[in-house]
Amino acid sequence: MVELVSMVVLPTRLDNVIATRPNFHFSSPVSGICRFPFPTSAIVPYVKESVPRLCPQASLRASTSFSKNSVGKESSSVLVSSIEPIPKIDKSGRFCSPRAARELALSIIYASCLEGSDPVRLFEKRLNARLEPGYEFDKTSLMEYNHMSFGGPPVTVETAEEADELLRKDEKDSAIEAEILAAPPKVVYSKLILRFTRKLLVAVVDRWDSHVLKIDKVIPSTWKDKPAGRILELCILHLAMSEITVVGTRHQIVINEAVDLAKRFCDGAAPRIINGCLRTFVKDIQETDSTHARVKEVVST
DSSP: OEEEOOOOOOOSOOTTOOOOOOOOOTTOTTGGGGSSOOOTTTOOOOBSSSOBOOOOOOOSBOOOOOOOEEOSSOTTOOEEOSSSOOOSBOTTSSBOSHHHHHHHHHHHHHHHHHHTOOHHHHHHHHHHOOOOTTOOOOTHHHHHOOTTOBOOSOEEESSHHHHHHHHHHHHHHHHHHHHHHHSOHHHHBOHHHHHHHHHHHHHHHHHHHHHHHHHHHHSOHHHHHOGGGOHHHHHHHHHHHHIIIIIOOOHHHHHHHHHHHHHHHOOTTHHHHHHHHHHHHHHHHHHHHHHHHHHHHHHHO
């Protein structure tokens, strides 16, 4: 029996790994949770034209089902059906699922923390970047990209040949992912998804300082002791909290999406911890709203 452990397929080029001390913390004195570089133990950032990529753990598990979702109050809201999964690619051959928008937003926020820049400005910079002469993007790779690929427990195979085949598949998937995440957003994502991504980033910037305080209350002490190793997890919390409070997406959907992002890009108990943190956050919001409603009712009477 050969035991194949799910692994992170490292990129071939690591000479540009970001090692700067980010300063994206606006004015909050306790937002030092994003002051340190993120280690390569769980996820490996590397750069092409100053754009870090997320490199998730390879996996054999995949899913395409989503819950019903209505984002914000816009007439062009992104809808997700719990009965039939939303198409991943639209008629223009670009990603059109809400998961793609959240994944892109997460990569931008993460890069902002590492570079010490504003997420919205970084996003606009990527959108407006000129294509390199002769650059071509193979859109057929979009169909092979799996937003729901998660790292998992060790995989047991019968022969070394099977193990080699799984490793080759992982390497192929990693190469496809690296190409897609490094490509200009306009050739990968639909206009609707790009608008949704920008809306998420604006929400994150708007609530950054206030959410730093809330995050500090809900995360475990081990994350506070070593924030350098949890920048990505903290970015997921910022993204989810902002989507709940500003964009108005139902919290059940946002929590599920945040947990899936953690499964995909983080390690260890991060998905479970993020689930608990967000449920505590939502409970506090509901209790606060309930208290305000009671006070308002008393005043009105």
